[in-house]
Amino acid sequence: MLIYLQLGWRNLWLHPVRSALTAAALAVGMAALTFLSAMNDGWMQQIKGNFALTLTGHLQIHAAGFEQSRKLAQHIAEPDAIVQRIDGIAGIRQLVRRVRVSGLASSAGSNGGALIYGVEAADEREISRLAGFVQQGRWLLPDDVRGVVLGAGLADRLHVGLGDKVVLMASVSNGDIASEVFRVRGLLHSGVMDIDDLLAIIPLRMAQQWLGLGDAVTDIVIRADDFDTVDPLQQRLAQALQGQGLEILRWNDIDPMAQQWADFADAYTWVVLLIVILVVLAEVLNTMLMSLHERIREFGLMGAMGVRSSQLFVMVVWETMLLVMLGSLIGFLLGGGLAWWYGSRGIDLSQFAVAFSFMYMDPVIHPALQAASCLRILGAALIGALAAGLIPAWKAARLEPVEALREL
Amino acid sequence: MALIRADGLSKGYRSGDSLVRALDGVSLDVPQGAFVVLAGRSGSGKTTLLNMLGGLDRPDSGSLVVAGHDVLRMSRDERAAFRLHHLGFVFQAYNLIRVLTARENVAYVLQLRGMEKRQRLALADRWLAEVGLQGFEHRRPDQMSGGQQQRVAVARALAASPDLVLADEPTANLDSHTGANLIALMRHLNEQQGITFVTASHDPSVIAAARTLVTMQDGKIVDLREG
Known part of the structure; x- marks a missing residue:
């Protein structure tokens, strides 16, 4: 396993500018996604909190x-x-x-x-x-x-x-x-x-x-x-x-509007997540396919030395994962840091206060990244890395050494 | 018993409307400890034969037994394992993994074979010294000359104690002096350690070093001489 990580890491830096640009694109996408998720989580906490605290409370007991x-x-x-x-x-x-x-x-x-x-x-x-x-x-x-x-x-x-x-x-x-x-x-x-x-x-x-x-x-x-x-x-x-003879209703049973807002925001975040991941995937896939094309003869050499197809497959997947996780982690830390900074200070959007109050929102937003969002972002990055790695890995694994060795 | 027993190997491929016979019923026995050079012009079939002996290419017909293994009955993964445990390769160029140092390139095959780290690094250093590259252990391919790179490739091919080393035009990208040194090294290892070499080349200095010279033309063996 260590040799794949070592090879993957070093291969990434064979073309440092290209790898850095890809990682930077990933980082920007992930930072934006992380910050957006933190904004969304902050909004949703506000909406739910304000909704419940304005009138309904968290639970109500009534006669059935x-x-x-x-x-x-x-x-x-x-x-x-x-x-x-x-x-x-x-x-x-x-x-x-x-x-x-x-x-x-x-x-x-x-x-x-x-x-x-x-x-x-x-x-x-x-x-x-x-x-x-x-x-x-x-x-x-x-x-x-x-x-x-x-x-x-x-x-x-x-x-x-x-x-x-x-x-x-x-x-x-x-x-x-x-x-x-x-x-x-x-x-x-x-x-x-x-x-x-x-x-x-x-x-x-x-x-x-x-x-x-x-x-x-x-x-x-x-x-x-x-x-x-x-x-x-x-x-x-x-x-x-x-x-x-009583009914015990939750805040979202009494008025589902706030829950629907939360669900809508959640769905919106998923859509944004999907778009970012797709763009990032295309970028990473392009980089990895270029890298694969440049190293076809090397893959042939490794095959001739006795490296099995499955080992080549794993090696390329690791290489992709390293690239994606590097960019994602930097982006996640950037976005998370930004969210933390604004979380304590707040983002003043009081010019939209009237529209916001209609949706139970405060004019000052405090981004607050939730654990579920962190898992979703990092999980999506991991799945994205795997997905982006599959095509080049599959191509590397099915190379016939004798054909690959003819490439110059 | 012969280390290599090839019988009636044939291979054809289509080029436009015509069928080109890359190998045409080649039979060859190579004993343990031989130093065989496959000579002939470009397109004579020597690289195709070498690739077949190494389990990299498959014939349309014929049989092939190398080190007691029926290579043609093996699956893709079995052939990979066979190459790992029985063969060493030296190619014309781009022989090394670019991101690994000389020492790591040699040790890589040993690692694939499951050798413990300290042992494989020691063995890699010993073989680099054997090919005259002591002090070059931590250099990457782009920090070495073509001749030095080929020497690392020979060290890698030999470090795992293979039954057979297959070399395809190993001197083609080297100047005559460096090429002669490399062949002298291979010949020395053959004579001193009994390692079997089969080399495809049209370099006169390589041909002159042959103990068995196999001349090929149009996919056939047209001459076989013991030196």
């Missing part, structure tokens, strides 16, 4: 069927008992109770559909970013039972501002329509259309009274330690709450 029907009749009657039952389960970082109902918001001048959330004002800050989106006025206070925070788009439609009155109307659990007057305390600017155009947030206790729910809630929203722990936590919760 609530997410589908959105009817108040399907509520969690004794949320404290449920919270007690899941207390101490590993992986729960924080949880809050909510009431969620679709309704109508009206002002003196206009009205429009609204998504009404009753929240625990203080605890909600720990689990979602809603309070942070308040750019005008203030977030809810626990003792301010008539306060409402509106999405800025909804407020515009209703032609209301801070301190104005708003009437919220919704169908309560027995089917009757109930309405209540609130006063606008704050306006949300999240950049996410569904939030800014629809959300009306009121204190939980008020929502429960107004909607005749008593102590009942519709959602118990859980923040997990991180995304990797969501699936096992869901299983543990399902086990603990078995037979309670």
Whole structure:
């Protein structure tokens, strides 16, 4: 094995300029790919994190069927008992109770559909970013039972501002329509259309009274330690709450959009990876075929000396692998280094902030290369090296020594 | 028993519409310890015969036994192994692997045969000294003259103690003085160590050194003389 590596390495430097140029092309391609993957990973972490932290949390517990029907009749009657039952389960970082109902918001001048959330004002800050989106006025206070925070788009439609009155109307659990007057305390600017155009947030206790729910809630929203722990936590919760008539949904079950973004980005990265690898393969293949052509007589000589076809095959594959891995490793380190540098400092893309916030992205991107991406890039380079080596190796192996020796 | 027993070897190939007979029923016995020179003009068939004796080329008909092995019944890999363990080659030019030093070129065949590193390097050094290249062990082919390169090729061919060394025009790219030295070296090794050489050449100095001179013409042996 050592002799193949030795021969391969030295053969590469028979034409140092050509090999260096090929390795440099590989390095540039791999560096770009690595940095792009790091950007993508950073984006995806942001999108998923922001998505979950904006509203949905990592997991939600509802009465079975609530997410589908959105009817108040399907509520969690004794949320404290449920919270007690899941207390101490590993992986729960924080949880809050909510009431969620679709309704109508009206002002003196206009009205429009609204998504009404009753929240625990203080605890909600720990689990979602809603309070942070308040750019005008203030977030809810626990003792301010008539306060409402509106999405800025909804407020515009209703032609209301801070301190104005708003009437919220919704169908309560027995089917009757109930309405209540609130006063606008704050306006949300999240950049996410569904939030800014629809959300009306009121204190939980008020929502429960107004909607005749008593102590009942519709959602118990859980923040997990991180995304990797969501699936096992869901299983543990399902086990603990078995037979309670509840559904336990993950963030991507509740709204698959962020997951679809992640899947799309993943597919996009695969396509870019494939294109880069194909270009690189063509470059390496060209170099190796030129090298093979120049050394045909040498291969004939080796065959005459008693080197078997399979040994020639392995030798050429090793030579290709060395070239590809050299370029790839340099490129990977360059791209990884660049990603690390920008990862700590961030890339400011605030000029696109409006478009980014629509996709739950921050205006500053922090590239963050994930282990899976590293494996994918290096694995693709390895497979690419093997693939690029196969044709010249096969050509070298099938050379007849007597024919090859005639070449000059 | 003959080291080489070739009987009725024939080989033809198409050139346009006509069939060229590169070998036409060649039979030849070469005993152990011989120094045979295949002489003849270009196209007479001497290189084709040499390639056949080395298992590099196959005849259309005939039989060939070298060192007790029926070469024509062997698979491609078996022939490679046969060459590795029984034969040594010296070609006209480009005899060495460019990226290996003189010592590594000689030791390479020994490595392929599975010899331990220290032993093969010592043997390589001994054979380089034997061909007068002591001090050249770490030079690469492009740092040596044509004559020195051919000497390395002879050292490589002999280091693995082959039954037979096949040399194809070994002096063709050398000046007359260097060529004469190389032939003297081969002849010396033949006489002192009993190594069998079969050499194809039309160089008069090589022909003059022959103990057995085989003259070929149009793919046939037309004369065989013991010197």
